[in-house]
Each structure stands twice: as C-alpha cells, then as structure tokens.
Amino acid sequence: MLLIVASIVYWFIMRKIKEKRQSKYTFSITSVAASFEESSTRRELDGSTRNSDLQFFELRKIVAATDNFSVSNKLGEGGFGSVYKGCLSNGKEIAVKRLSKYSGQGIEEFKNEVAIIAKLQHRNLVRILGYCVQGEEKMLIYEYLPNRSLDTFIFDETKRSLLDWGKCFEIICGIARGILYLHQDSRLRIIHRDLKASNVLLDNAMHPKIADFGMARIVGGESGDQIEANTNRVVGTYGYMSPEYAMRGLFSVKSDVYSFGVLLLEIIYGKRNSTYFHDDPSSNLIGHVWELWKEGKAMEIVDSSLVDKTPDNEVARCIQIGLLCVQEYATDRPNMSSVVAMLGNDRPLPSPQQPAFVLKGSNHRKDTSTSEGAISVNEVTISLIHGR
Ligand SMILES: *[C@@H]1O[C@H](CO)[C@@H](O)[C@H](O)[C@H]1NC(C)=O
Ligand SMILES: *[C@@H]1O[C@H](CO)[C@@H](O)[C@H](O)[C@H]1NC(C)=O
Ligand SMILES: *[C@@H]1O[C@H](CO)[C@@H](O)[C@H](O)[C@H]1NC(C)=O
Ligand SMILES: *[C@@H]1O[C@H](CO)[C@@H](O)[C@H](O)[C@H]1NC(C)=O
Numbered sequence: 452m453l454l455i456v457a458s459i460v461y462w463f464i465m466r467k468i469k470e471k472r473q474s475k476y477t478f479s480i481t482s483v484a485a486s487f488e489e490s491s492t493r494r495e496l497d498g499s500t501r502n503s504d505l506q507f508f509e510l511r512k513i514v515a516a517t518d519n520f521s522v523s524n525k526l527g528e529g530g531f532g533s534v535y536k537g538c539l540s541n542g543k544e545i546a547v548k549r550l551s552k553y554s555g556q557g558i559e560e561f562k563n564e565v566a567i568i569a570k571l572q573h574r575n576l577v578r579i580l581g582y583c584v585q586g587e588e589k590m591l592i593y594e595y596l597p598n599r600s601l602d603t604f605i606f607d608e609t610k611r612s613l614l615d616w617g618k619c620f621e622i623i624c625g626i627a628r629g630i631l632y633l634h635q636d637s638r639l640r641i642i643h644r645d646l647k648a649s650n651v652l653l654d655n656a657m658h659p660k661i662a663d664f665g666m667a668r669i670v671g672g673e674s675g676d677q678i679e680a681n682t683n684r685v686v687g688t689y690g691y692m693s694p695e696y697a698m699r700g701l702f703s704v705k706s707d708v709y710s711f712g713v714l715l716l717e718i719i720y721g722k723r724n725s726t727y728f729h730d731d732p733s734s735n736l737i738g739h740v741w742e743l744w745k746e747g748k749a750m751e752i753v754d755s756s757l758v759d760k761t762p763d764n765e766v767a768r769c770i771q772i773g774l775l776c777v778q779e780y781a782t783d784r785p786n787m788s789s790v791v792a793m794l795g796n797d798r799p800l801p802s803p804q805q806p807a808f809v810l811k812g813s814n815h816r817k818d819t820s821t822s823e824g825a826i827s828v829n830e831v832t833i834s835l836i837h838g839r
Pocket of ligand 3: 735736
C-alpha cells in the first residue's frame with residue numbers, strides 16, 4: 452500500500468518537474484539559474500544569494516566595445532568560444548566571452564557558467580559583470596584583467612623573470628584560497644574541473660583569479676556530503692586530470708586538488724610538460740618530480756629563474772605539497788583547507804605516496820581508447836564521451 456502511494460507521489464513529482472522544464476525557454480538570468488537548479492535535484496540553492504548586480508548588455512554595445520569582435524581584440528580561445536577585449540563607451544575595459552554559435556554544448560555551458568558564477572564572490576575568482584543574449588549570440592562579460600593568464604608568464608622564458616619566488620608563492624596561495632572558497636567556503640560546493648594555468652588570470656597587482664566556470668559542477672549543498680559525482684562526459688584537460696576522473700569519470704573535490712598539484716609543480720618547474728604522456732613515467736612532469744624526489748634531489752626541478760634568490764626550504768615545502776596533491780589515490784590527497792594550512796605554516800608534512808601517472812602505461816591507454824572523441828595532448832580543453 453505504502454509502495455503504491457509512494458510511487459504515485461513520485462510519478463506526480465516527476466511529471467511536475469518535466470512540465471516545468473518544458474515550459475521554459477526564455478533566456479533571462481533567473482530562468483537560466485532556475486532551470487539549472489532544477490536539472491540537478493541533489494543540490495540546495497539559496498535564491499537570496501543570487502547576484503542582483505548582474506547586468507544585461509545590449510549586443511550593439513558589445514559590438515561597439517569590441518570593434519565588432521575584431522581579430523586584434525581577441526584574447527584567446529576559451530572552453531566553448533572566443534574571448535575578446537572590449538572598451539565600453541565610458542572607458543571601462545571588459546573581457547567578453549562569446550560562445551560559439553555552432554557548439555551545441557555551448558548553451559549548457561553558458562547556463563552553467565552564469566548560474567554558478569553569479570553566486571560567487573571572492574578576490575581570487577574572476578568577477579562577472581553581466582551577460583548578453585540576443586538571437587544566436589550568447590556572451591558573458593567579465594572584468595578585464597590586463598596581465599592575462601598565468602601560462603603566458605610561467606611558460607615564457609622572458610616574462611618568467613618578472614615573477615620572483617615571492618610572487619610565485621603569493622600566486623600559489625591565492626589560487627589555493629580561490630579553490631578552497633569554491634570547495635567549502637561559498638554557500639555551494641563547487642568542483643571546477645578545469646583548473647590549469649591558462650584558466651588563472653592575473654590582475655594589475657598580479658593577484659591570481661580563477662576563471663572559466665564552463666565545466667564547473669555543484670555537488671551537494673551547504674550541508675551536503677556528496678563530494679563525488681560520476682559523469683559520462685569527461686571534460687577537462689589532460690595533464691591536469693586526476694586518474695579517477697580521466698579513466699572512470701569520477702570527479703570530486705580531490706580531482707581539483709590533483710589539478711592544483713600539477714599547477715603548483717608547473718609554476719616551480721617553469722615548463723609546460725605535464726601534458727606529455729609516454730610509457731616512460733619520467734617523461735611527464737609529475738613522473739620526473741617523483742623520480743627526483745625519491746633520490747632526494749627534488750630541488751633540481753626548480754626553474755633557473757627562481758634558483759639563486761629562493762629560500763630553499765619554502766620551495767622544497769611547496770614541491771612536497773604538490774606531490775601530496777597528485778597522489779594516486781584521491782583519499783590520500785589533502786583537501787584544500789589542509790593545503791591552505793600547509794602553505795601557511797611550517798609544521799612537518801607527511802610523506803607523499805606514489806603519484807598517479809595519468810595514462811602511463813598500455814593498460815591505461817586501452818581504457819581511454821574506448822572513449823569516443825579526440826584526445827588532445829595539447830593545452831586545449833577537451834570534451835569526450837566515455838564509452839562505457
Ligand atoms: C560585424 O561583422 C559582421 C560579420 O563579421 C557583419 O555582418 C556585421 O554587419 C558587422 N556589424 C557592424 C555593426 O559592423
Ligand atoms: C600588470 O599589469 C599592470 C597594468 O597594466 C602593469 O602596470 C604591470 O606592469 C603588469 N605586470 C607585469 C608583471 O607585467
Ligand atoms: C619533460 O621533462 C623531462 C625532464 O626535464 C624531460 O626528460 C622530458 O623529455 C620532457 N618531456 C617533454 C615532452 O618535453
Ligand atoms: C580536511 O582534512 C582535514 C585533515 O584530514 C580534516 O580534519 C578536515 O575535517 C577536512 N575538512 C573538510 C571540510 O573536509
């Protein structure tokens with residue numbers, strides 16, 4: 452009897468949800484946020500946190516600001532579209548993320564990004580100013596950050612010298628605080644899923660700001676203890692992806708911790724090397740650092756621009772924290788509050804276990820070769836369907 456009642460109630464609720472979903476296809480910011488909320492029953496969103504400052508920009512203003520999306524104003528390619536620099540008639544500089552018209556996924560990513568980022572405010576996250584939707588055009592308008600992204604500094608021989616260790620350390624700590632906010636200090640628990648050097652922007656004072664929430668997911672609510680979700684669609688960037696995510700589509704706060712570890716090691720190493728994969732584990736950055744660490748020579752990875760002027764113990768500590776973050780088993784990896792604490796004190800650190808060498812051997816290769824879609828080994832964000 453109880454079962455029958457329960458299934459009727461269930462059916463009724465499902466029907467309501469379905470009706471609600473179908474009846475909505477207007478693109479106002481609230482409906483975007485609302486349909487986003489609906490599509491995931493597991494989360495608890497607080498409507499009052501919605502950022503009412505979010506402004507609607509008219510398309511013609513954006514066209515004028517970006518000189519009709521001229522090539523000279525193009526800042527780069529993001530996850531699902533291009534980013535342009537713009538200057539509003541009042542002189543304010545903006546960055547416009549224009550979603551590709553032909554990307555079916557783009558609309559989902561757009562809804563997602565608006566809904567998520569509108570609720571977030573932290574000095575280590577890029578600030579959204581508004582959005583523009585007109586016809587087929589969908590755009591997000593952000594504050595413009597003159598110093599561009601972190602990868603343009605750390606992977607560039609000459610610009611790298613502008614960052615001394617003190618600055619690098621500040622950047623590392625800022626990124627860590629930004630992720631900590633996403634994971635547990637905001638009202639939502641958010642997993643970014645695409646943390647990498649090109650998604651960290653730098654303001655005039657070289658403070659880091661995490662950008663690009665197109666792939667981000669909310670898991671659980673304030674009190675929700677769900678920290679791991681399974682997805683059939685693996686998105687992210689190889690080299691920064693934890694093994695459980697790259698191979699089984701499992702993501703959690705610990706997969707962001709993994710990406711953070713890679714990023715930290717890249718900042719110290721000063722080379723883009725982690726995306727390379729080969730049977731020889733030491734041919735990727737993490738494998739290389741691990742081999743040296745075992746021999747007590749981890750300091751050899753420190754980029755020459757940092758060497759000389761660097762307090763060795765602080766760098767060595769950061770390398771160890773990086774290795775703790777990229778450990779093979781997610782449960783071994785520290786959470787972000789531990790990472791922030793470890794960066795901020797000098798208490799002894801645990802010894803890292805063997806890291807994961809994503810796609811290290813032929814077995815792992817086989818796993819991924821069952822996936823559909825292009826596997827790119829460069830820095831471009833990939834999106835592929837796991838054939839499972
Ligand atoms: C902007 O460029 C597109 C083609 O790239 C063109 O169709 C459109 O008329 C231009 N708009 C303005 C305002 O110049
Ligand atoms: C960052 O940007 C500001 C403002 O454009 C500029 O003054 C500063 O020199 C830049 N810093 C670096 C390291 O390029
Ligand atoms: C990555 O770095 C290691 C150590 O410097 C080097 O042996 C290896 O060849 C590099 N791999 C690539 C693809 O650059
Ligand atoms: C983070 O890890 C520490 C140490 O394992 C633990 O005490 C703390 O409760 C964790 N915090 C969260 C929010 O899970």
